[in-house]
Structures are given as C-alpha cells and as structure tokens.
Amino acid sequence: MKMNGARMVCEALIAEGVKTVFGYPGGAIMNVYDEIYKQDGFEHILNRHEQASVHAADGYARVTGDVGVAMVTSGPGFTNAVTGLATAYMDSIPMVVISGQVPLSLIGTDGFQEIDAIGISRPCTKHNFLVRELSELPRIIKEAFHIAKTGRPGPVLVDIPKDITAEIGEFVYPDLVDIPSYKPTIKGNKRQIEKAVDAILKSKKPLLYVGGGVVLSNASDLVRKLADMGGIPAVETLMARGVMGAGNPLLQGMLGMHGNYSSNMAMSETDLVIALGSRFDDRVTGKLSEFAKYADIIHVDIDAANIGKLVDVDYPIVGDVYGVLERLIAGLEGRVNRDKYSDWREVLERYDNLHPQSFTDSENVIKPQWAIERIGELLGEEAIITSDVGQHQMWAAQHYPFDRPRQWINSGGLGTMGFGFPAALGAKKGAPEKTVINITGDGSILMNVQELVTASEYKIPVINVILNNNFLGMVRQWQTFFYEARYAETDLSYQPNFKLLAEACGGIGYDVATKAEFDEALKDAIAKDRVAFINVAVNRFENVLPMVPAGGALYNMILDDQQKEK
Amino acid sequence: MADKTRRVVSVLVENESSVLSRVSGLFAGRGYNIETLTVAPLPNTNRSRITIVTKGSQRVLEQITKQLHKLVPVYKVVEHEEMVEKEMVLVKFPIEENLADIQALCGAYNGGIVNVGTDIIIGMVADEPFRIKHFIEATQRYSPIEVVRGGVVAIER
Numbered sequence: 001m002k003m004n005g006a007r008m009v010c011e012a013l014i015a016e017g018v019k020t021v022f023g024y025p026g027g028a029i030m031n032v033y034d035e036i037y038k039q040d041g042f043e044h045i046l047n048r049h050e051q052a053s054v055h056a057a058d059g060y061a062r063v064t065g066d067v068g069v070a071m072v073t074s075g076p077g078f079t080n081a082v083t084g085l086a087t088a089y090m091d092s093i094p095m096v097v098i099s100g101q102v103p104l105s106l107i108g109t110d111g112f113q114e115i116d117a118i119g120i121s122r123p124c125t126k127h128n129f130l131v132r133e134l135s136e137l138p139r140i141i142k143e144a145f146h147i148a149k150t151g152r153p154g155p156v157l158v159d160i161p162k163d164i165t166a167e168i169g170e171f172v173y174p175d176l177v178d179i180p181s182y183k184p185t186i187k188g189n190k191r192q193i194e195k196a197v198d199a200i201l202k203s204k205k206p207l208l209y210v211g212g213g214v215v216l217s218n219a220s221d222l223v224r225k226l227a228d229m230g231g232i233p234a235v236e237t238l239m240a241r242g243v244m245g246a247g248n249p250l251l252q253g254m255l256g257m258h259g260n261y262s263s264n265m266a267m268s269e270t271d272l273v274i275a276l277g278s279r280f281d282d283r284v285t286g287k288l289s290e291f292a293k294y295a296d297i298i299h300v301d302i303d304a305a306n307i308g309k310l311v312d313v314d315y316p317i318v319g320d321v322y323g324v325l326e327r328l329i330a331g332l333e334g335r336v337n338r339d340k341y342s343d344w345r346e347v348l349e350r351y352d353n354l355h356p357q358s359f360t361d362s363e364n365v366i367k368p369q370w371a372i373e374r375i376g377e378l379l380g381e382e383a384i385i386t387s388d389v390g391q392h393q394m395w396a397a398q399h400y401p402f403d404r405p406r407q408w409i410n411s412g413g414l415g416t417m418g419f420g421f422p423a424a425l426g427a428k429k430g431a432p433e434k435t436v437i438n439i440t441g442d443g444s445i446l447m448n449v450q451e452l453v454t455a456s457e458y459k460i461p462v463i464n465v466i467l468n469n470n471f472l473g474m475v476r477q478w479q480t481f482f483y484e485a486r487y488a489e490t491d492l493s494y495q496p497n498f499k500l501l502a503e504a505c506g507g508i509g510y511d512v513a514t515k516a517e518f519d520e521a522l523k524d525a526i527a528k529d530r531v532a533f534i535n536v537a538v539n540r541f542e543n544v545l546p547m548v549p550a551g552g553a554l555y556n557m558i559l560d561d562q563q564k565e566k
Numbered sequence: 567m568a569d570k571t572r573r574v575v576s577v578l579v580e581n582e583s584s585v586l587s588r589v590s591g592l593f594a595g596r597g598y599n600i601e602t603l604t605v606a607p608l609p610n611t612n613r614s615r616i617t618i619v620t621k622g623s624q625r626v627l628e629q630i631t632k633q634l635h636k637l638v639p640v641y642k643v644v645e646h647e648e649m650v651e652k653e654m655v656l657v658k659f660p661i662e663e664n665l666a667d668i669q670a671l672c673g674a675y676n677g678g679i680v681n682v683g684t685d686i687i688i689g690m691v692a693d694e695p696f697r698i699k700h701f702i703e704a705t706q707r708y709s710p711i712e713v714v715r716g717g718v719v720a721i722e723r
Contacts, residue, residue, distance in 0.1 A: 147638060181639050181640055304636075309625075
C-alpha cells in the first residue's frame with residue numbers, strides 16, 4: 001500500500017501492538033503528528049515536557065514488560081529526551097523513541113532545531129538509527145523494537161528527517177528481523193551450569209544475589225523456587241525489590257549502601273554468591289576488595305560484558321536468567337534439601353535480630369519511614385510504587401512491603417530526579433486497575449511538576465506523596481556525615497504551596513502534618529480518583545540508615561541504633 | 567595499577583555511516599586507550615575491518631572485546647595473538663640529502679623511494695610497528711621534513 005513516511009510510522013507502531021505513545025509535537029515531527037491525528041490505532045498522551053514523555057514510556061515499559069514508546073521533535077525536543085533515554089539505558093528498559101530530524105538536505109548545515117541526535121544518544125541508547133531513505137523506514141522500526149526487547153533490553157532511538165515522513169512510498173512491514181551482526185546469547189552454557197550446580201552442592205553458605213535482570217526476564221517465580229527448594233537465603237538489589245516477596249523468610253532484605261544489616265553481613269560472609277541478573281554496581285558492592293571476600297561467584301547475566309567487569313567470577317554463565325534458572329533448578333532437583341543450610345540461615349537470623357531494619361518512630365512528627373510503611377499497610381500488594389531519587393527512594397526501598405516484581409519502579413542506575421511522577425503516569429496507563437503512588441521528595445517533585453497538567457487532562461489519577469523535609473535530603477545527609485554539616489544549597493525551605501499548586505493544575509492537594517491527617521488524605525485521594533499531591537511534613541533531619549559510607553566495606557555500616565546513642 | 571598489555575584487535579563491522587563513531591566513541595566513553603586505528607572496506611562485501619591497537623590491563627582488554635561485541639553493527643571481534651602485523655610510514659626528505667643513502671635505508675626496512683620531486687624525496691616503508699619506530703629514528707640524520715604513519719593492520723596467521 002502506498003502512503004507517506006509519517007503514516008508508515010503510525011502503521012508500524014500499530015503493527016507492533018503499541019497502545020499508548022507519549023510525546024510532544026514540533027516542527028520536524030509534525031508530519032507524523034498529522035497522521036496520528038487521523039488514526040485511532042493507539043492513544044497519544046501529550047506530556048508537558050519531552051523528558052516526561054520518555055519517563056512515562058519508561059514507566060509503562062517497566063510495569064507491562066512491553067516496549068514503551070515516546071515521540072519527540074528535533075533539536076530541543078530531542079535533547080530534552082536525552083535524560084529519559086539515559087535513565088532507561090542504565091536500567092535496561094525496552095523502549096523505542098522516535099525523534100524528528102531536519103530534512104536530509106539540511107543535515108549538517110546547523111539548520112533550525114538541528115542537533116546530531118545520533119551522536120548525542122549513542123552512549124545512552126542500546127542502538128540508534130538515522131533513517132536516510134524511506135524504503136528503509138519499516139525495516140528500521142521493526143529492528144528498533146526487536147533490539148529494544150531482546151538480549152539485554154534497552155532504549156533505541158529512531159531519528160527521522162522531515163522529508164522522509166513526507167515522501168510517499170510502498171509500505172510493507174516485515175514479519176521477521178534478520179540482523180546478522182546481532183545475535184544475543186540466550187541459552188547458558190550447559191557445562192558451566194553443571195559446574196554451578198556442583199558449586200551450590202558443595203557450598204555451606206550460599207547466597208542468592210538477585211538483581212533487576214530477574215525482573216526483566218520475568219524469572220521471579222523461578223528465583224523463589226530455587227531459594228525455596230534449597231532453603232537458600234537471598235538478598236535483593238534496589239532494582240529487584242519484590243522478586244522474593246516481602247514476607248519471604250529467606251529474603252534478608254536489600255543489600256548495598258543502604259542495605260540492612262543481615263543482607264550486608266550475608267554478602268560479607270557467604271562462601272558462594274549466586275548472582276542472578278545483577279551487575280555488581282558500586283552502590284551494591286562498597287569496597288570491592290572486601291566484597292564477598294570469602295566467596296566463589298556464580299554470575300548469570302545476559303550481557304557478557306557485565307561478567308568479570310568489576311569482580312572476578314568463578315562460574316560465568318552468559319544467558320537469559322529464566323532459562324538458566326530452569327536448568328539450575330533441574331540440576332539441583334532431589335539433591336538439595338532445606339536442612340543443608342540451616343546453620344547458615346540461623347547465623348543470618350541472629351544478625352537480623354541484632355540489627356533489624358528499623359527506625360525510631362515519633363508521636364509528634366511524621367517519620368518518613370512511618371508514612372511509607374503506612375502506605376504499605378493500607379495498599380500492600382495492590383499498589384504500584386514509583387519513586388524519585390534521594391532519601392525517600394531509599395526509605396521506600398527499605399520499608400515498603402513489595403510482594404511482586406514490577407511493583408517497584410525507580411531510576412536505580414542513573415538516579416534521575418524527576419523520574420517518579422511521569423513514570424507513575426506511564427505505570428497507571430500500563431496498569432489502570434492498580435493504585436499508583438509516587439513516593440517523592442520536595443526536591444524531586446519540582447523536576448517534572450508540569451505533569452500535573454498532563455495527569456489532569458487525561459484523568460490519570462496518580463497520587464504523589466511528597467515526603468517534605470524542606471531539604472535536598474540525601475545531599476543534606478552526606479553533608480551532615482561527611483562535610484561537617486555545611487548545608488551548601490540543600491535547604492529547600494523556600495517552597496511552593498504544594499496544595500495550591502496541585503489545585504491550580506486541576507489536581508487535588510493535601511497538607512498533612514499528623515498521622516491521622518495522613519491516613520485521611522491518602523484514603524480521600526484514592527476515593528477521589530484524581531491526580532493528587534499529599535504534602536507530608538516529615539522530620540527534617542531524619543537519615544537513611546543503615547549506611548555504608550561510599551567506598552567502605554559492606555560490613556562497616558552506620559546503624560540506626562548507633563545514631564540513637566548520639 | 568595493573569600491568570598494561572598491548573593488544574591488536576580487529577573488528578568486523580557493517581559498513582554503515584556511523585559505525586566508526588560507535589567504535590571510537592565506545593573507547594572514549596569508557597576510557598579505553600587507542601594507539602592506532604585503521605579502517606577500510608573489505609572486498610566484495612558490505613563490511614569493513616577496523617584494526618585497533620590498544621593497551622590495558624587484562625580486565626580492560628576483556629571488557630574492550632565484550633563491549634565491542636555488544637555494538638549492533640559488529641559482526642566479529644578478533645583479539646590477535648598469532649599474527650602478521652604491518653604498519654606503513656611515509657617520510658619526506660629535502661632533495662639535498664643523499665638519495666642513495668635514503669634508498670638503502672628504506673630498503674633495509676622493506677621499503678623504497680616512492681617519489682622524487684624538484685625539492686623533495688619521499689620514502690615509504692611497511693614493516694612491523696617496532697621496526698617502523700627504529701626506521702623513523704634512523705631517518706633523523708637525513709633531516710626529515712615530515713613523517714606520516716599509517717596505523718597497524720594485522721592478519722591472523
């Protein structure tokens with residue numbers, strides 16, 4: 001069928017099963033928007049900033065597991081999208097971003113709203129394409145989706161010059177993808193898996209180190225099964241919260257800089273690390289030479305470059321963690337029992353009793369941890385929790401009872417403030433039946449606050465719980481600990497009226513200072529089914545604990561009870 | 567710092583416009599070293615071969631290979647061990663220098679005189695990189711005006 005390039009873009013998206021596109025029009029992408037106007041195969045959400053469009057597509061992808069799609073124009077439209085691309089890239093989120101580009105004849109002339117999108121996005125996308133001929137367009141979009149979701153997932157940019165979207169040609173959407181130079185390794189090596197099975201059988205203190213790759217691979221049930229059949233304790237990274245389930249007795253908690261005591265001690269004392277889709281990030285390992293010092297390491301990862309990047313690995317297994325786990329479990333079936341590691345579990349239980357994940361509650365002021373636990377009590381598994389970046393993010397990761405994968409949506413790798421609210425919009429579009437709560441801070445929420453308008457216009461009722469300490473809290477915490485309390489540019493006492501701000505944009509606002517008010521506001525916001533700001537006055541100087549100072553060994557934690565003594 | 571090893575890596579890539587920037591950008595972005603880089607299309611294919619001489623610790627060298635593999639247009643990465651390795655160099659001398667001496671010098675390094683003009687003599691040599699270094703040192707007594715090195719190409723034995 002003959003059509004213009006713009007229509008081809010729409011037809012290709014429909015053929016890929018895209019339901020929702022987040023975007024913002026502009027000069028170079030107008031042809032495509034003209035065709036979006038004429039079609040009804042997918043819905044378009046007009047965010048109020050391109051960065052928010054990309055984060056929304058990202059949130060949608062994280063919740064559904066499908067490829068998120070965003071669309072932006074050339075120049076500033078694209079550059080605004082870069083933070084969103086980088087965020088998705090660091091967390092391996094499948095996404096296709098389509099950007100307009102100046103006409104081919106103007107490329108390289110410093111044309112109006114021209115920027116080298118391919119050059120800029122190269123280090124923050126899995127791959128990118130500049131469409132140079134209309135005949136390539138269908139194949140490129142097909143390949144973009146394929147690359148985004150296969151292997152280690154990631155964002156792919158398709159940059160389309162304006163004259164290409166105007167040109168008319170024959171549209172044939174390919175059924176199959178064949179990229180001879182792109183063949184991800186999916187299946188783990190059989191012999192390596194057998195060796196890993198033997199290593200687990202020989203181990204006295206094995207530990208599952210569960211990362212975000214397990215979520216991406218939809219392998220949570222298998223991880224639970226593996227843990228359960230052998231009674232093997234597990235720790236989760238920030239990206240893996242929910243995989244084991246909050247009530248799971250084998251789950252020690254989150255490890256790393258703000259990990260709990262028993263998790264970090266487990267990693268410090270284990271004799272066999274079973275790393276599943278985790279990448280030994282510096283926020284997880286602390287001082288590398290002290291990390292899992294007594295352990296051999298099994299590392300299962302779909303990205304060979306993650307294996308051996310930071311630590312030496314004894315049993316490298318390149319492959320999709322789902323398939324590898326199936327075979328690990330088959331290999332262990334009947335050869336392990338829950339008694340084998342009971343001494344090890346007792347050691348960890350003692351550690352957990354010694355320093356449980358806790359905080360000192362107060363009757364006079366709302367503690368941020370209390371607010372998070374309260375949301376957990378009221379909504380539990382029913383809610384999807386997104387977050388921004390900072391103290392509130394760590395408290396949410398520590399204190400919310402995550403029970404399933406894809407329930408916890410946050411920017412782990414890049415640490416992007418302003419991610420939470422637009423990601424929540426995407427999450428709600430992806431899972432409309434869930435209550436979506438963005439746990440945020442008074443710093444982060446202002447970084448994409450314009451999305452109040454988007455949420456109101458499209459009636460996307462996400463609830464933003466602003467844990468307001470009048471500080472850029474995490475930086476303030478570091479200043480307290482490491483910069484002799486010189487609070488350089490972290491005092492955010494000058495604030496908007498959050499309640500009125502929400503209302504000015506068609507939402508609903510609450511100012512909350514007591515626990516009773518908090519409950520009331522949250523219940524009311526859920527009942528009202530509108531976008532909401534719940535501005536919660538919390539204890540100003542609360543710290544995220546435990547804390548491993550940057551570059552320190554995991555077993556050297558600043559603990560909550562030590563803080564109390566001061 | 568871990569000991570740094572020199573390595574020659576050949577990268578077979580799809581011959582598309584941005585592929586060289588993907589490869590060189592990878593090195594720049596991840597802080598890997600490039601000593602030389604040459605690139606040319608392979609005959610009768612839509613592929614090119616990029617030859618890179620790099621230096622790094624074992625961990626870094628391993629990462630270079632793995633990260634290159636991850637680039638979508640990369641077909642194959644060859645870490646050369648048993649190879650024939652050659653580099654080319656062109657040197658321009660003033661016409662006043664002894665033509666026969668320069669001819670003999672170039673000859674000693676598998677090369678010769680490739681051009682003689684009214685003012686200049688141009689010599690060319692293709693040899694192993696360490697021999698190229700020696701050759702350039704030896705040319706110093708003939709007042710070289712300009713030295714142009716070509717970068718390494720390598721083929722597995």
